Amino acid sequence: MNKPWIGGIAALALLVASASAVAGAFSKTYERIPGWDGAPMGALVLVPQGQGSGPFPLIVMPASWSLPNLEYLGRATQLASDGYVVVSYTSRGFWDSAGQIDIAGADTVEDVSAVIDWALAHTPANPNAIGASGISYGAGISLLAAERDPRIKAVAALSGWADLEASLYSNRTVSQQGVGLLVGAGALTGRPGPDLAQISTRVAVGDYDGAVQGFLPQAASRSPASDVAALNARGTAVLLGNAFNDGLFPPNQTIAFFNQLRGPKQLLLSQGDHATAELPGALGLPNEVYTATTRWFDRHLKQLRNGVDSEAPVRLSPRAGQWLEYADWASVQQGNTRLGLSAPSGLLSPTGGLIGSTASGWQSRIATDVPTLADSGVVLVSGLLQGIGVPVTTSIPLVNRTGAAVWVGAPSNTLRRLAGSPSLRVTVVPSQSKVSLFAYLYRMDALGVAQLITHAPYSLRGATPGRAVTLDWPLQAAAAEIPAGQRLVLVIDTQDVRYTDASDGGGTVTFTSPAATPSVLNVPLR
Structure with a gap:
């Protein structure tokens, strides 16, 4: 990504952040945070000001596939005004972040830990109250990072995947529209690594089946479902939100993952398609999914007794504003x-x-x-x-x-x-x-x-x-x-x-x- 793009994103980030300030005061800066290997990640950092001396809970927010750190700006300002240190950063290989797109590979996942290291060294973040959250690509990255980094105590993963094979190759069938969308967006906004380059080459000649089948040996290592035991061993608090009609990561694979979790957990399924249910909330607009996400972090990072513990773990929305509540997925299917x-x-x-x-x-x-x-x-x-x-x-x-x-x-x-x-x-x-x-x-x-x-x-x-x-x-x-x-x-x-x-x-x-x-x-x- 060339320097004019970096400067443009930084300027826009600070401009929007200034216009979006709400209740409590906070500072906002654009930073180039070293990834695990030193590759700089473009990040928007928001730190509470005039809200006490801290330390403050930290939320790390990796951006979605093909989107920059501006994606979460509206929600980040609300979190910062409410006493959270927030680092919203562009995922490796996209826009103003260096490196190559590795499809949630080890480099991308390790970057989350590197961002946490940086935040603990440069902000008044609480090392004992760290959360990770994202939409789509950022959701999957957040779950994978929580499985590898015990410092992450709570996760809110929205429109993400738990099982890449079940998502991309559902019942041995490829969504050519979904794969084509991901490949095209990646090529336009980032620098594909070897895996994505091979997929793109096959997609270019219409071989969608070959593109996905060639990646399947790598899918398990990029799937949170492969290491759910790590989350269970530490009791990581996990909130999952998906849309019923998600065209990229359909809900059944998320439900199967939810059923394997043994720690604090919530599952919210609402109407819409990929990321459409929560994207308005990321922009700072009123949003039921992001309201639940904020309350989740308030409970598990701030330790507030806000009623989350007594809420139904499973909630389904047949239409906007209406939620059906269940004790578990077995009760849904009963x-x-x-x-x-x-x-x-x-x-x-x-x-x-x-x-x-x-x-x-x-x-x-x-x-x-x-x-x-x-x-x-x-x-x-x-x-x-x-x-x-x-x-x-x-x-x-x-x-x-x-x-x-x-x-x-x-x-x-x-x-x-x-x-x-x-x-x-x-x-x-x-x-x-x-x-x-x-x-x-x-x-x-x-x-x-x-x-x-x-x-x-x-x-x-x-x-x-x-x-x-x-x-x-x-x-x-x-x-x-x-x-x-x-x-x-x-x-x-x-x-x-x-x-x-x-x-x-x-x-x-x-x-x-x-x-x-x-x-x-x-x-x-x-």
Whole structure:
């Protein structure tokens, strides 16, 4: 990054910080903090002034992928005015920070500890009250750093990942839109290291599967789920926040990580897409997720008895301003409704039922690689719209039954709420060794207009053509209301523009329901 860029970011940071001061006084400076290897990191440092002699709790905030340290400026000013030392810095390899982008590798993670070292030496930070927080890339880095640095007592990780393989290669399927977005943004705003350079080379020729598959051997070392035992051993307090429709790091992998944590923990899942739920809060605007984050640090760094200990560990938001509270994730999933998939029937638009019992002995066939109107939408855009009440919508009667299997439930007698992770068990017989399947769960009105609730991909690679395979297929967690008179609809097809497609044209997939393993949809309905 050249010097004019560095100077511009520094000047803008100080200008915005000056305009954003709120209650308590604080100083703000732009610093070049040495990373673990001496590579300078561009940082905005805010220190309380006139709020006592300290020491003050410290919060280190690594910036998101492709964003500079200005990202958290609004929230940082509020934290500093409330008695926190805050260091918001640009992650290694981006903008005004030196080095190369290593995709949350050892260098990037060690930089967090180096920033802590610098803050303890140059600010009145309390060495016994240190937190780490970030959005997206900064969230994953914060968790990885907390696993390696015992000085970090509390973490707030928002829209981050816990398991990179489960995020980038969900059910052996690549989100080409998500990977393309990350690669393009990295090239525009930073200096790719060897791993990202190899990924970029493959993406440039359209080989998204090869790009991700080539990185998978490195994924575990960059995944907080690989060393959750370190957090548990120290009792690190961890708050996790994600969006139901996160197109980069979907919620189920975060939920699995949350379930493994044994120390103080909270999980907040809200409507929206990647980072859209909390980004307004980072800018300093009123925000429920960041309010919870600040209270989390007040409790675990300032040791304030502010009621956090008695709050429900799991909170789900079906719409803005409404939160459903649960003691744990098992309570969310308790009382699943089991719906059997019955035989699709009808000449022009064969449709099966979602019934209260199981049905076996039937078969229904679709063609592979045939476009249909069932779709998950566009990464970031569709989830953002869903978060403001405009979900992905389609017409079920117009879904092409040549390329999609459809099952429709009975009308709901009353308002019902779906909260949790639906799961599908279905037996398929592919005619090809490779096929991608996409399952969509909708709520449909009397006119056949359906709004997407959740979805998930599943790719078979190396299957034996003609041999039945029973899939246990979790859909991503969701929270939605099913008004009286509306129906649940399950659609499965073999093509979605968000994802790569392992299928070739000219093949078929036969759905069936053996008596020993009947095809069923489990839905957390109340």
